[in-house]
Amino acid sequence: MIHVPLVPEVRLFLAEDAIILWARLEATAGRSLPAPYWASAWPGGLALARYILDHPAVVAGRTVLDIASGSGLVAIAAAMAGARAVTANDVDPYAIAAISANAQENGVVISPAADDLLDGDGDGADVVLAGDALYDESLARRVVPFLTRAVDRGAHVLLGDPGRQHLPTDRLQSLAAYQTAVSGPPEDAQIRRADVFTFQQR
Template sequence: MPLVPEVRLFLAEDAIILWARLEAAAGRSLPAPYWASAWPGGQALARYILDHPATVAGRTVLDIASGSGLVAIAAAMAGAREVTANDVDPYAITAITANARANGVVMSPAAGDLLDGDGDGAEVVLAGDALYDGPMACRVVPFLTRAVDRGAHVLVGDPDRQHLPADRLRPLATYHTAVTSPPEDAQIRRADVFAVRASTDTVQQR
């Protein structure tokens, strides 16, 4: 990874071609293979975790929309006590398992949609590139708010795709890098890491 050379990932040379091949093999339409690219927000969040291991060390961690597992792997490398990497795509779960093995870390892949909950008691909740469009942000932001309101430490990595709830975020770090990512992100050279404020903090800020 350009920004996270400590981590090795199985990635697609061309995610669009891979997507077409997967659909041809399956004989049906499939979701885009987000797990086959290293997205910029995920790289930034993984970099932050490795540079600030106390963020996750000894804690239980949930990484949502984990994709390739990059952020979850960084958390495991940084000494998290237990890491769960969640994604709705079965192919992502396979990629997470393979990438965890490639990096010699232990974590638990978890399939399914967890966004109606609050993070299932995880002490740290991570979301790299989970706010990639409006409908997704409308589900992820309330989830992250519920997680932080119950006491979780919640971090977001994002290259400013215009769906960030600015009033609920505290900036922590900015990273610049050449990225390996889907075509829509090909020109992105900056990604930020934020901590999510509790809803009570947001009200006080106003």
């Protein structure tokens, strides 16, 4: 359990070394498992959580959906900032367990959702959050249309990202930039900045 860099208000169960954790989980399960993305605090999620805590009015009193929630960091920040109800969505059952444990540790109420929601439009949530959800091309091909549908039906969509190559820059307006500490997965070791964007209608 650690206080999260850039977001010291939040404490999370994170892995000191996600690769070693992954190997241990696979050994215990006796089969291949998805990478434990939930065991790291990713730079886009850190920036988005910081922005929400600094600007609570964006979620206060509103229903919030956090996609690709991982550890639940962004969802926890939304709950702390006064959201009326927060759903944290991730398809990895280990992430769902981590979200529940982290929410309890931080004294907030979050509804974990394990279903794949990316073919929808956010299920009526007032605010849709995506912290570092574009790290993989195949995922980005589903997330960007999902966010498009959400914003087109009237949701307020916020995206935190360190400038990954799948970012739909033509749809984004930058709201803030943060210097991020090295706390994410090893492939992000050189990342020092992440931005928060609002996703706009065409």
